[in-house]
Every structure is written in structure tokens, then in C-alpha cells.
Amino acid sequence: EKIEESTEKIEESTEKIEESTEKIEESTEKIEESTEKIEESTEKIEESTEKIEESTEKIEESTExIEESTEKIEESTEKxEESTEKIEESTEKIEESTEKxEExxxxxxxxAQKIIMLMSDNPFITTAQLAEKIGISIxxxxxQIAKLKKQNLxxxxxxxxxxKWVIINKK
Numbered sequence: 001e002k003i004e005e006s007t008e009k010i011e012e013s014t015e016k017i018e019e020s021t022e023k024i025e026e027s028t029e030k031i032e033e034s035t036e037k038i039e040e041s042t043e044k045i046e047e048s049t050e051k052i053e054e055s056t057e058k059i060e061e062s063t064e065x066i067e068e069s070t071e072k073i074e075e076s077t078e079k080x081e082e083s084t085e086k087i088e089e090s091t092e093k094i095e096e097s098t099e100k101x102e103e104x105x106x107x108x109x110x111x112a113q114k115i116i117m118l119m120s121d122n123p124f125i126t127t128a129q130l131a132e133k134i135g136i137s138i139x140x141x142x143x144q145i146a147k148l149k150k151q152n153l154x155x156x157x158x159x160x161x162x163x164k165w166v167i168i169n170k171k
Contacts, residue, residue: 112144116167123164
């Protein structure tokens with residue numbers, strides 16, 4: 001009877017061992033499946049990490065290109081500002097020159113009017129007398145007379161000595 005009890009206990013133990021073995025096998029299978037999934041996930045993580053590194057490299061290259069472009073833009077802006085400054089200086093000089101030209105034109109017109117007035121008062125007046133009365137050089141008088149002749153406002157009747165000035169069209 002003890003042998004039967006022992007045999008029964010052995011059979012129960014064997015059955016329990018088989019159940020435990022079966023559970024261990026199931027657990028081992030689940031562990032293997034989990035390990036496989038972990039390996040797949042690790043592989044995907046490695047691929048993602050590689051893509052992130054490639055993207056980071058491209059971002060760094062783009063950042064470098066942007067920095068170079070920004071530097072070129074800054075240089076260009078500086079040159080543009082310098083050019084603008086030079087243009088402004090030139091414009092100022094042109095305006096000053098224009099103003100002086102206008103002043104000279106007005107002064108020349110006044111001088112031309114004075115010459116015509118003095119010649120109409122005295123058609124025999126000399127260039128030296130005109131220069132003295134107006135207060136400019138004989139050269140400037142001759143230049144004004146040439147201009148008046150070119151405009152057909154004045155001509156000389158007779159020789160340089162003894163001739164007279166003829167006003168063609170008074171202003």
C-alpha cells in the first residue's frame with residue numbers, strides 16, 4: 001500500500017512536473033517571441049537613429065549654407081550702403097554744381113544785358129571800356145560778345161577800330 005501511495009505521489013509529481021515543463025516551454029516560447037520583437041524594435045530604432053543622423057547632417061549643411069548666404073547678403077548690403085552713400089554725395093555735388101551753373105547763367109545773362117545796354121548807349125564803346133564799366137576781364141567781355149553774336153543779338157558794323165556795335169534784337 002505504501003508503494004501504491006508512493007507510486008501515486010510519483011505520478012502526481014510527474015504530472016505536476018509535466019505541467020510545469022509545459023508552462024516553462026510556453027514561457028520560453030513567449031520569451032523567444034518577445035526577444036524577436038525586441039530585436040525587430042531595436043533594428044527599427046537603429047534605422048530611425050541612422051535617419052535622424054542623416055537629417056541632422058543635412059540640417060547642419062543647410063545651416064552652414066544659410067550662414068554663408070547671410071554673410072554674402074551682409075557684404076552686399078554693406079556695399080549697397082556704400083554705393084548709396086557715394087550716390088548721395090554725387091547727387092549733392094551735382095546739385096551744388098547745378099546751383100552754381102544756374103548762378104553763373106543768371107550772372108552771364110546780367111552781364112550780357114549790361115553789355116547790350118552799354119552798347120545801345122554808346123555803339124562805339126570798346127571791349128576795354130566795357131570790361132572796366134562792368135568789372136570783368138576783357139577775355140570775359142569777348143566771350144560774352146561771341147555768345148551774343150552767335151545768338152544773332154549783336155553784330156559789328158565796320159572795322160575793329162572805328163566800327164560800331166549794332167544791336168539786332170534788344171532783350
